Amino acid sequence: MKIAAIRATPVNIPLEAPYLWSYGSLAGFSKTIVEVETTDGLVGLGEGPSPANAATILNMFAPRLIGQDPIDIEACERLCLPSWRGVYTDVDFASIRAFGAVEMALWDLRGKAWGRPLHDLFGGRVRDTVAFTDYFSFREQKDGVGGESDPQAVLDYCLRQRENFGTTMFEGKLSTADPGPSIRTLERLREGLGDEAILRIDSNKAYSLSAAIRIARAIDPLDIRAWEDPVSSFEDMAKLRQHTAIRFSVHTPELRRAVALGVPDAFCTDVNVHGGIGRALKFIAACELMGLDFWCYSGDSGIASTVYLHLAAAHEHIREPSQSLFHMQPFDVIEEGPLRPRDNVVPVPTGPGIGVTLSQDKLAFCHRHFVEHGPFNKFHDPDRPGVFRRLPLS
Structure with missing residues (x-):
């Protein structure tokens, strides 16, 4: 062949x-x-x-x-x-x-x-379903969908996700220039969803260390499961650790720095950043050896997303839910997609290979x-079209 x-x-x-x-x-x-x-x-x-x-x-x-x-x-x-x-x-x-x-x-x-199936090639399946968080954020409106522009609207969206899909695991953005609306949204979510809901947040490096310290003091009582990229560097994250017990996660796969500095607590990556599945398997094994968590990325089609299913199915160490934007994605390239979690989980395919069919x-x-x-511009700033935002460094 x-x-x-x-x-x-x-x-x-x-x-x-x-x-x-x-x-x-x-x-x-x-x-x-x-x-x-x-x-x-x-x-x-x-x-x-x-x-x-x-x-x-x-x-x-x-x-x-x-x-x-x-x-x-x-x-x-x-x-x-x-x-x-x-x-x-x-x-x-x-x-x-x-x-x-x-x-x-x-x-x-x-x-x-x-x-x-892929999970057999990775060593065998340890679980039949894989957990994912459901994303929330402030959103613009498009064709009558979205438009969540205040904390109550975001809570209403999450309550609909719970009613329609059984979602109790959520992850969302805490990245507004003024962190006040984001903090109030988290407070509203914790109150409205109850103590049993998992809440993770992602700031995409939006805040300086001093701002992140103030935010940490405000959200510490809300039982945040993990905070992704609260600041721009591992070094600032190590300083932030002195002010909060919230666990940190990052997309940057620098394991040696994480071990040396004691932060982050988890990595969230796709397989391509490692150069493919083979190297991703080695990275996951190294994370397990070092006692650091690993979960998978969001924003892919059903092909890469299903690879994440196999990775999580074959690694007992991937014990936290991976990210997903599945319920926000109306389109996909596979016959089986878009994937739709129910009660937070997606079944692991059992067919040969990845187990999905290209449509x-x-x-x-x-x-x-x-x-x-043309390609989507994920750096489009609706407040200042044509000008890229700059984030604080310290």
């Missing part, structure tokens, strides 16, 4: 309404969907975090990989990427993430060729959206 063809398609995954975060307003996500086809007619699916990955995959990787053995992932990586561990001044992170999309498809092919019609729709509208 050899690699016969590689396809890489840039797509848009729109949200039902734009949500507000520290850098502006986000209306959706732009990705690259990868198909690796073999001489035996199998097709492996992968997903890259940027539409720019498509050109790298088609122009740089595909000519090197056609005719290669798709099972030998290590050999495929050596053909596409130079050694990049420890050479950080020269690392091409864009190529590493692009290869992660191809590598995901190669893992899918392994599972399909061997007739086993050519849905793929065409999402690609057409990309072509007609």
Whole structure:
């Protein structure tokens, strides 16, 4: 079995309404969907975090990989990427993430060729369902959806999620320039959802250390399960630790610094930031060894999101809910999507490989959206269009 063809398609995954975060307003996500086809007619699916990955995959990787053995992932990586561990001044992170999309498809092919789901290739399933948080935020209105602009409106949204889907695990933005509205929203959520609800927050590095200290004092009584990126650096986070017992999480996968500084307490990443599933597995194992939690990223299509299902299913150490924007995503590229948690959980697929089916019609729709509208600008500031926000450093 050899690699016969590689396809890489840039797509848009729109949200039902734009949500507000520290850098502006986000209306959706732009990705690259990868198909690796073999001489035996199998097709492996992968997903890259940027539409720019498509050109790298088609122009740089595909000519090197056609005719290669798709099972030998290590050999495929050596053909596409130079050694990049420890050479950080020269690392091409864009190529590493692009290869992660191809590598995901190669893992899918392994599972399909061997007739086993991904979680079996990772060592076996320890759980049949995986927990996810449901996202909340202040949102702009679009086509009669969204428009939550005050604490009561956000609480009403979360109460509807609980009524409609059984959601009791929530994660949302605490990133307004004036933290007052965000703090009042958390107070309203804790009061309205009760003590049994899990509340996690994400500030996307919005605050200086001094502001974060003041925020911590205000939200400490609210039993916040984790606070993601409250400040811009691990060093400031270590100083913030002296003022709060709230656990911290980050997207930056710098394990050595975390161990040295004692913060963060958890990492939340996608697989591409590590260069693919194989390296993500090693990172998760290292987190377990060091006593640090790990959970998975949000904002992907059903392909990468289902990979997260397999990772969590195969690792007892992934004990906290992963992130999801599933209920805010009306579109997907897979037949089985968009994924829809019920009572906080999504079943783990048992079919071979990733266990999902690419819908050519849905793929065409999402690609057409990309072509007609261009990639989503997640740094669009509705208050100052055309000017990028700057966040405080200290």
